[in-house]
Amino acid sequence: MGIKLGSAHEQPRASSFPMKLRSLVEYFMDLLHAMRTYSGHPYASNSLHEPPILADCEKELEAHDDVYQANACLFASFNRRDAADAEFEVQVLALLGPVKRRLAEMASNGESVPAPHAPFAVRAAGADLPPAPQIFHGREPDLIALIAAFSQNCQAHTALLGQEGAGKSALALTLLHRPEMARKFGPRRFFIPCETSENAADVYSCLASALGAACTPWKVYVLSELASAPYDSLIVLDDLKPSAAIEELLAQLSGIPRVSLLLTLRDRWPPSGPIYTMPSLVLLGPLSFPSARALFTAISDIPSDAEVNGAPSLIDALLQHVGCLPGSVILLAQRAQYEPLPFLLARCAEEDGV
Structure with missing residues (x-):
């Protein structure tokens, strides 16, 4: 099926870097211990600079060259991050420039300087x-x-x-x-x-x-x-x-x-x-009849095409009575939730509007 299975004794590639890094650290710890040991001898200052010792160090460093290269990439990433942070700080300071100048002007003119308060960024939209x-x-x-x-x-x-x-x-x-x-x-x-x-x-x-x-x-x-x-x-x-x-x-x-x-x-x-x-x-003028009817039926929950007590004609009569103004249509629709349409129309006629 195209799936390649590795042997049980193969070491995962991802673990090679930590092992090499640990080996390098151990080598330098041994080297430091040796230098401390030799420092107590009269010939220590000369023996540390002899070519054989330096050659051994160079060989060990070459053996861990891939670790150093990985570390170099890591340090380069850190440097890029530091550069980005520095650029961000410069931009923030540039934005704060007008604020600082305005506060300085207010202070020099004897005006009341606003006290610090929570920034707008913390307010939910x-x-x-x-x-x-x-x-x-x-x-x-x-x-x-x-x-x-x-x-x-x-x-x-x-x-x-x-x-x-x-x-x-x-x-x-x-x-x-x-x-x-x-x-x-x-x-x-x-x-x-x-x-x-x-x-x-x-x-x-x-x-x-x-x-x-x-x-x-x-x-x-x-x-x-x-x-x-x-x-x-x-x-x-x-x-x-x-x-x-x-x-x-x-x-x-x-x-x-x-x-x-x-x-x-x-x-x-x-x-x-x-x-x-x-x-x-x-x-903003009155709504059109279709829009006013849609608003009325959405609030009153009375279908505009219902054939109950002549609902369509009664709704149109109510809308015409209030001139299809949204505020009046909403009040009529709220009353229609508990008052029959014929009684509501008669009451509106008596009150001469809503």
Whole structure:
């Protein structure tokens, strides 16, 4: 069958090197013992340099030449590893150069220098992010456009616009959890809810908390931390309320080369400050009927083609009643889990909306 069996007395090739190395060590130990013995004699200093003794040493070394060659390869490997470590150290120091210069400037200007804290590398990717929506329908084209914009090797700034319940936050969170964003930004993906933020100071405070702030003032900390980090960052400012102070904040954040911004707003136009990239703004309106129907049936667990109490027509009537807005569709679907569709439609007509 083509299998060659070795004899039982053959020594495995892999064990020859340790045996030869052990033999060489034993020889040198014997030589050292002999030198110590001869050192006590008057003629020891001359006899050690006599040609016969040197010739014997050379012969023994030649006999162990293969061991020395193996050792030479091993030492060469160690030298290459040391050279690689030295090069890595040089690159790390080059990356830390801007950080050291910034800290020196802050110290010379009397600014508060941030205290050391845990590096971002120890954060699990996406550990601090809210979960992505489990059910996502109707925004796939917008999601693809956003992935293309933020996957580039340069920073990008985009705004999601739409009325309340249009699904801006759901789209932003779906984007943050995409594998493409995880590969590019890693743990430097931040979702900052700004619904309760009244001014720029509140936004800076939320940003500082997400960055692991260890000192105040928050604005100085946030700007210095983002500017000194050698990594790309994607910051989502959700439900932002534009103002003059907010526009100044956006101008400062967008001026940092490695920071990308995604804003969600209820206004029809984004605030000034960043230079918005394509797609510069995404206006989210109602879902299409097929997408709204798929969202409703996925949550309510009522098949759209079920012929129970005229389910298809009742579902379409409910969707039309709320204008196919994702937030309202989700609320209707949750109520449909425990309330019959005819009663739900009648109640919606009485309440004039959900």
